[in-house]
Amino acid sequence: MRQIVRLLFLLFICSVMLGLLLPNQYTVTQAITIEQRVSKVAPLLHDLTQWHLWSPWPIYDNTRETQLSSKTTGVGAYKQWYNKDGRGELTLTDVSPSEIRYTSIFNNQTTIGRFIIATENSKTHIIWSLSGYNNTPVIGGYLSYISQFKLEQSMLLGLRNLKSLIETTKVINDNTAVNNDN
Numbered sequence: 001m002r003q004i005v006r007l008l009f010l011l012f013i014c015s016v017m018l019g020l021l022l023p024n025q026y027t028v029t030q031a032i033t034i035e036q037r038v039s040k041v042a043p044l045l046h047d048l049t050q051w052h053l054w055s056p057w058p059i060y061d062n063t064r065e066t067q068l069s070s071k072t073t074g075v076g077a078y079k080q081w082y083n084k085d086g087r088g089e090l091t092l093t094d095v096s097p098s099e100i101r102y103t104s105i106f107n108n109q110t111t112i113g114r115f116i117i118a119t120e121n122s123k124t125h126i127i128w129s130l131s132g133y134n135n136t137p138v139i140g141g142y143l144s145y146i147s148q149f150k151l152e153q154s155m156l157l158g159l160r161n162l163k164s165l166i167e168t169t170k171v172i173n174d175n176t177a178v179n180n181d182n
Helices: 002-021 038-046 048-053 140-168
Strands: 025-034 065-068 078-083 086-096 099-106 109-120 123-133 169-172 176-179
Touching (some): 002 140, 038 048, 038 109, 038 123, 038 140, 048 065, 048 078, 123 140
Antiparallel strands (some): 025 123, 078 086, 086 099, 109 123, 169 176
């Protein structure tokens, strides 16, 4: 019994030490090519009222309530949300035809997001990256690895939703989408 207690204690100490050594920072990058001109893609990224059409987050959490500010495009556009896990907000901090940067804060954890938009012929390439830092003592490194894994999957889902939406529907300016087959 004493051996088991010592072993458990040693494992606990090793886990704490490893947690202290793991990086608390993470960066996740995903990319996709959409078979459509940038003029069809950009409005869905530049306007926060359009994000619900492709964003992965509402799929994961149906308790999410989102509120948009009166400004939904350009620098300073802002939205906030509440869900069962807490409160979040997102602000566009830099907007150009080829790049969008934003800051997202969820439960006091800040993430910096970036979309790079490039065009080639009638195709649009989108690179989405998120960088963050988990400041939870001891387990922050573990939480960063978990965050990185979850974000990779979520961002890929969001980009695939965006691709599917654009390639199979016609987006209209009043926040609605119509199937191209109609």
